[in-house]
Amino acid sequence: MSVLDKPVRSRLVAPAEPRRARASGPRLALSSRVYLPACSIVVVAAVLVGIGWADHWAGADFTGSVTSLRVVVVGPLTLAILGVLLVVERVHPAQRRPLFARGYRQDLLYTLLNATVTVPLVTALTLSFSEVVTGSVPWLVLARIGTVPRWCAIAVIFVAMDGCNWFAHLANHRVRMLWRFHELHHSQEDMNVLTVFRTHPLIHVSYLIALVPGIVLVANGALPTTLLVIYGGVVAFAHSNTNLGFGPLERVFVSPNYHRIHHQLNGPQDVNLGFALTVWDQMSRRAMFPTPETIRADTGLAGRPLIVEQSTQRPRHLAVFAAQLVAPFRPIAKSGPVIEPGALGQPTVFPPDLVGD
Ligand SMILES: [Zn+2]
Numbered sequence: 001m002s003v004l005d006k007p008v009r010s011r012l013v014a015p016a017e018p019r020r021a022r023a024s025g026p027r028l029a030l031s032s033r034v035y036l037p038a039c040s041i042v043v044v045a046a047v048l049v050g051i052g053w054a055d056h057w058a059g060a061d062f063t064g065s066v067t068s069l070r071v072v073v074v075g076p077l078t079l080a081i082l083g084v085l086l087v088v089e090r091v092h093p094a095q096r097r098p099l100f101a102r103g104y105r106q107d108l109l110y111t112l113l114n115a116t117v118t119v120p121l122v123t124a125l126t127l128s129f130s131e132v133v134t135g136s137v138p139w140l141v142l143a144r145i146g147t148v149p150r151w152c153a154i155a156v157i158f159v160a161m162d163g164c165n166w167f168a169h170l171a172n173h174r175v176r177m178l179w180r181f182h183e184l185h186h187s188q189e190d191m192n193v194l195t196v197f198r199t200h201p202l203i204h205v206s207y208l209i210a211l212v213p214g215i216v217l218v219a220n221g222a223l224p225t226t227l228l229v230i231y232g233g234v235v236a237f238a239h240s241n242t243n244l245g246f247g248p249l250e251r252v253f254v255s256p257n258y259h260r261i262h263h264q265l266n267g268p269q270d271v272n273l274g275f276a277l278t279v280w281d282q283m284s285r286r287a288m289f290p291t292p293e294t295i296r297a298d299t300g301l302a303g304r305p306l307i308v309e310q311s312t313q314r315p316r317h318l319a320v321f322a323a324q325l326v327a328p329f330r331p332i333a334k335s336g337p338v339i340e341p342g343a344l345g346q347p348t349v350f351p352p353d354l355v356g357d
């Protein structure tokens, strides 16, 4: 280093300090009010919707697609299945509860949110994502394979889709930003059939990967609407307040007793991540099969890091609903008190095992 270097370097560095201080001020202020990583999921969703909108959804019928998805989510067959399951969980419950427990009423709000907001959003994301994938990696889309029967292609798509859902679910538990959105689903203390709808609309961005098998094999087959309705019914049943295992079949299919372990209060939540099939959990050594202790176990999040409908003295469903949807964007409090009953809008306390430092 020459003698002249020092003063030259200091002249260059010195003025930069106040600029850096000025720049970090607003950034710090913003990050103390908003959990900025959560905004990345908004950006991805907005970019995808923008691409699809600008390209007129690649010629697809957007309104027709919304209607089709709405049929899957809350169509007549789905509602009939849910109605039957609501009776089943009353007849053979894991935990006895009032007919209109707070958790049921809150999950009804999420059912309405799915029908009105989530369905159009997921339709837009689906159409855009498919367009982006087929446009940027066209070789991914296989041509028609003449020797493969259609039912075989549909079976492969179904199993691969379930595997992708399992993987995205694992990411929801391992990636802090995604967990901020997924913890809403785990906050339910009165598990019931409608808990399947208790999801943040933006979390569906993380499940777009499950579309890939269908995109790859689109020329060979597509999942029939009825199969998707049955798939949704199986996942809804897994969330029901029913004391039911599947015996040896649990080695293949997710039962209510099996999925309850995933929602268990103080339980290891990164086990039993399967949607319909348990094979992914078994292959990754994340399967825990029901025992007499787990089949009636309490569910929810220890310490109530997220405001829940059961924590307020009087029912405040809409206020709690709004607070739950805003919660992923609130700054993380790594320590300190959790949300007290009736106190809306405090920072979320992140589960200690997922806090990186
Ligand atoms: Zn989960």
Ligand SMILES: [Zn+2]
Binding pocket: 185, 239, 259, 262, 263
């Ligand atoms: Zn669940």
